[in-house]
Amino acid sequence: MRVARPAGVRLHEPTPPFHPVPAMTTRTRRFSDVDAFFRDVDRLFADAARTGGFAPRADVIEADDAYLIALDLPGVAADAVHVHYDDGVLAVSGERAQAESLTGARLVRAERGLGRFSRQFQIGTAIAPDGIEADLDEGVLTVRVPKAEVRKARQIAVGRRAPGGAVEVRATTEEPADEPVEAEAA
Numbered sequence: 001m002r003v004a005r006p007a008g009v010r011l012h013e014p015t016p017p018f019h020p021v022p023a024m025t026t027r028t029r030r031f032s033d034v035d036a037f038f039r040d041v042d043r044l045f046a047d048a049a050r051t052g053g054f055a056p057r058a059d060v061i062e063a064d065d066a067y068l069i070a071l072d073l074p075g076v077a078a079d080a081v082h083v084h085y086d087d088g089v090l091a092v093s094g095e096r097a098q099a100e101s102l103t104g105a106r107l108v109r110a111e112r113g114l115g116r117f118s119r120q121f122q123i124g125t126a127i128a129p130d131g132i133e134a135d136l137d138e139g140v141l142t143v144r145v146p147k148a149e150v151r152k153a154r155q156i157a158v159g160r161r162a163p164g165g166a167v168e169v170r171a172t173t174e175e176p177a178d179e180p181v182e183a184e185a186a
Contacts, residue, residue, distance in 0.1 A: 053095070054113020060121065067123055067145040074139030075112070083134045083143055088125045090132075090145060093118040 061068040071092060073081065081094040095116045123145055131146040 053115030053117050055119060056113075056117055058119060058121075065147055067127070067147070069121060069143040069145065071119065071141045071143075072139065073136065073141050076136070076139075076141075078136040081134075081136060081141060083132070085129050085132055085145075088123060090121045090123050090143065091118065092121075092141065092143065 056071045056073050058069060058071045061070070069090065069092075073094070073096070076094055076096045080097070081092065084091045084093075093116070096112075096114050098114055126148050128146045128148050132143065134141060134143045136142075
């Protein structure tokens, strides 16, 4: 004889969804840290291969009237830095010289970038290249690139020749009208 079971009651509950154990989560996090380390190492080697030295870190800030580019260049003399702008690209290059060697001492570990460096920034052509300024202070090179003055749209008044040769200029209805201007025909 079969026993009827009430509606909604199951004989076997389905298996709960899989949840990783904490050890797997820790291991995954450890692998992501290792991956990040190798990405950083790859970037450093790519920077060195590209420039033959090192690539200084930079911040690019956009203000209302200018772009500011700050590069970390500790130990670099101002006369060893060159800033050049051409066709929308700002290039900063230079060289950090080897520190004086110590007599009777040997270098155990070298982590500071030495040699030539070069960075390029695509900043476009909507700037005022004659106003670019660079200043090296306490190991930070700050390049100020002023934005070009925004050309505002303006309404062009349309004139018509009045009887007698004078040109009457009338304002359009799109902008507030100034007083009509009359010009004499040449």
